[in-house]
Amino acid sequence: TNTTILFFTAIFFMFSVNVKLAFYALLPLPILVVIVYYVNTLINQKSEKIQEQLSRLSSFVQERFSGIRVIKSYVREAQTQEVFEEESNSYKKNSMSLVKVQALFYPAMLLLVGISTILTIYIGGEQVIAGTITAGNIAEFIIYINLLTFPVTMLGWVTTLIQRAAASQKRINEFLKLQPDITSNNVEKPIINGNISFKNVSFTYPDTGIEALKNVSFEIEKGQFLAVIGRTGSGKSTLANLIMRMYDTDAGKIEIDGNELRHINLNNYRNQIGFVPQEVFLFSDTIKNNIAFGLSEISEGQVENAAKNAAVYHNIIDFDQKFETMLGERGITLSGGQKQRVSIARALIKEPKILIFDDCLSAVDTKTEEEILGNLGKIMKGKTSILIAHRISTIKNADKILVLDRGEIIEQGTHYELLEKGGAYAEMYNNQLLEEENLEN
Ligand SMILES: Nc1ncnc2c1ncn2[C@@H]1O[C@H](COP(=O)(O)OP(=O)(O)OP(=O)(O)O)[C@@H](O)[C@H]1O
Ligand SMILES: [Mg+2]
Missing domain, CATH: 3.40.50.300 (P-loop containing nucleotide triphosphate hydrolases)
Known part of the structure; x- marks a missing residue:
């Protein structure tokens, strides 16, 4: 709630100072929300895929190790190694692509905040020259923008986190609620004769x-x-x-x-x-x-x-x-x-x-x-x-x-x-x- 109050008060003050400036200063923010949301979804999808791949890779290794004698007697060492290499490389490729998205994400965010600041200074500068606002108002706006970007980023971030948790919880629940096919409710403990x-x-x-x-x-x-x-x-x-x-x-x-x-x-x-x-x-x-x-x-x-x-x-x-x-x-x-x-x-x-x-x-x-x-x-x-x-x-x-x-x-x-x-x-x-x-x- 603190964040919400801060959010709306900041926007209110911005519009009360100057509507045009507020509009341009806030323009990049919705884009920021969309980007944060989109990128996070992308990250989730990629990490899910990577997790699946890792589990496949580890069961492959485990199985090959327990069957190592079969591999040796059929001289499949080289082939097994090849398959492992292929799997590992594809795992590496996917991990790298995830890391790249993550690496791009933060600078992109800063860029948008930067654009917002530049717009404020540019439009604000024009307005100061026109005499509608003072230079102090520009400083005020920049502080507002910095106050606003944090909740906006968090909004996208938290939404995807919740989505991710919900998806995992769904899978855990499916497993936890699984009923065994064979059930027995009788509590009597007779000695069995064997007929x-x-x-x-x-x-x-x-x-x-x-x-x-x-x-x-x-x-x-x-x-x-x-x-x-x-x-x-x-x-x-x-x-x-x-x-x-x-x-x-x-x-x-x-x-x-x-x-x-x-x-x-x-x-x-x-x-x-x-x-x-x-x-x-x-x-x-x-x-x-x-x-x-x-x-x-x-x-x-x-x-x-x-x-x-x-x-x-x-x-x-x-x-x-x-x-x-x-x-x-x-x-x-x-x-x-x-x-x-x-x-x-x-x-x-x-x-x-x-x-x-x-x-x-x-x-x-x-x-x-x-x-x-x-x-x-x-x-x-x-x-x-x-x-x-x-x-x-x-x-x-x-x-x-x-x-x-x-x-x-x-x-x-x-x-x-x-x-x-x-x-x-x-x-x-x-x-x-x-x-x-x-x-x-
Ligand atoms: N867990 C299972 N799931 C699906 N089909 C199975 C399973 N176990 C056995 N079968 C199938 O059921 C049939 C009977 O298998 P079963 O194991 O009872 O044969 P068996 O008489 O014990 O043979 P063996 O002498 O080779 O041990 C086979 O056709 C087999 O493929
Ligand atoms: Mg049998």
């Missing part, structure tokens, strides 16, 4: 439109061992993700202990499941913390025990720092099979009511696999296990085997039932037997 039933479940990935599961129905009871087998892309991982409720079904329903999964307290439910995803993910942390990841507190020997059950204990003990060995970027890299087994240990340590293995024995040899399966038999006694596999040797002993093909269950039963049927499963079995024989000879 799972799928009733005509279909699921299509919303982003790709791929129908990954079609009309899938099956049941497993507490304490059973279910195996899922099928060609790649047949929907096995999707099935596991639906049991974890990473997605909701499009049609049909999944029931856990007779209650629909959608209505179950999700945290409580997931807490009682041990899930080993197909793609192993270990944190850049110690082996111990990676294994104990799902627990809030660990008791003596728990981590070691889980490692033994996952048949990775001896590997870990061989490291200098044993369970305190750092993994990932700042530590050692485990072999593929070791990673899988650490990730298995992470699921086993939770003593889950339902255990889901998504193809996580693929990188271990058959002997280790047998050892792990033997341990599982003991740990998972009376609890539900679901094993997704490609090798029939892994799942021979399952209580029920589902054979998936293009999202549909084409066969289900035990190993012997399916062999007798002589369908897809039997064919798979014979092929794998042949392969093994070939390997042995």
